[in-house]
Amino acid sequence: MSPLHQGYGAAILQALITGFSFLLVKVALAEAGTFDLLAYRFAVAALLALVPILNGKVKVKVAAADRPWILLLSLLYPCLFFLLQTLGLERMTSAEAGIIQAAAPIFTLILASLFLQEKTPAVQKLFIFLSVAGMVFISLMKGANIGDSSLGGVAFLLLSTLSLAGYNVLTRRLAGRYSPFALSCLIAFPGFILYLALALIKHMLAGTLSVFLTPLQNPGFILAVLYLGGLSSLGSSYLMAYALARLEAARVSVFSSLATVVALVAGMAVLHEPLSWYHFLGAGMILAGVTGTNFAKISQNRQLE
Numbered sequence: 001m002s003p004l005h006q007g008y009g010a011a012i013l014q015a016l017i018t019g020f021s022f023l024l025v026k027v028a029l030a031e032a033g034t035f036d037l038l039a040y041r042f043a044v045a046a047l048l049a050l051v052p053i054l055n056g057k058v059k060v061k062v063a064a065a066d067r068p069w070i071l072l073l074s075l076l077y078p079c080l081f082f083l084l085q086t087l088g089l090e091r092m093t094s095a096e097a098g099i100i101q102a103a104a105p106i107f108t109l110i111l112a113s114l115f116l117q118e119k120t121p122a123v124q125k126l127f128i129f130l131s132v133a134g135m136v137f138i139s140l141m142k143g144a145n146i147g148d149s150s151l152g153g154v155a156f157l158l159l160s161t162l163s164l165a166g167y168n169v170l171t172r173r174l175a176g177r178y179s180p181f182a183l184s185c186l187i188a189f190p191g192f193i194l195y196l197a198l199a200l201i202k203h204m205l206a207g208t209l210s211v212f213l214t215p216l217q218n219p220g221f222i223l224a225v226l227y228l229g230g231l232s233s234l235g236s237s238y239l240m241a242y243a244l245a246r247l248e249a250a251r252v253s254v255f256s257s258l259a260t261v262v263a264l265v266a267g268m269a270v271l272h273e274p275l276s277w278y279h280f281l282g283a284g285m286i287l288a289g290v291t292g293t294n295f296a297k298i299s300q301n302r303q304l305e
Helices: 003-029 034-054 064-089 094-101 104-115 122-141 151-174 180-206 209-217 219-244 249-253 256-270 277-304
Strands: none
Touching (some): 003 219, 094 122, 094 151, 104 122, 122 277, 219 249
């Protein structure tokens, strides 16, 4: 299998894992607060990352010149991304948030052009916008109205989306010097430290510290956290880094739209959530955008051969 096809496989698998994670987040949030869930989620990711490092099977060495970039990478994702997303969602509905976060591929396209000098043909840009339009269309039909939202919520979600785009671009830059697993490990530990601290501080201020361990009494919560920490956090970041080592940042970012389609299907199949005509139309736009973005690139490569 060529590196190109390996990159596609990793990007698609990452989208599938992320899509199902929305379902597991709903299950876990029934038992724990947002920061508690994030603390448990990244605790699992950090522990799983620590095992091969302690066994000596994986060595993570960071060059002194790259340490500021690695620190920035971990700050962008998961620290700033999830924190800003949470602050934004406290002020906006999930449908409204979907409109703003749908812009991640566009922000990635712009940043990749500025900092990586990646060139994206006009036809690919059109398909990227089509995919984004599909996500925005679904959010609008669900009742989103940005005009009624607080300015603070919009600002937090825009910064969250920029953080994700910056993470994509910076991972692409570092992927040539560090293995995907090394990059995944390096971002897992700061996320665990930040969200454990936030969860404990919140409980101490509220006088509910004993509640922090209560969700562990529910087997469903434990299974959800194992999936979210092992596959959706550590595994997903590994697959993203793997794909970015083989594909352009703009092309990989558009695969994130597939997670929306997977989430819709999972919600319908498992939670019996109803799907309306606009879900199918929006999903069709997303799939057409993702397919067109990558088919256009393949066609261009064949013409250059």
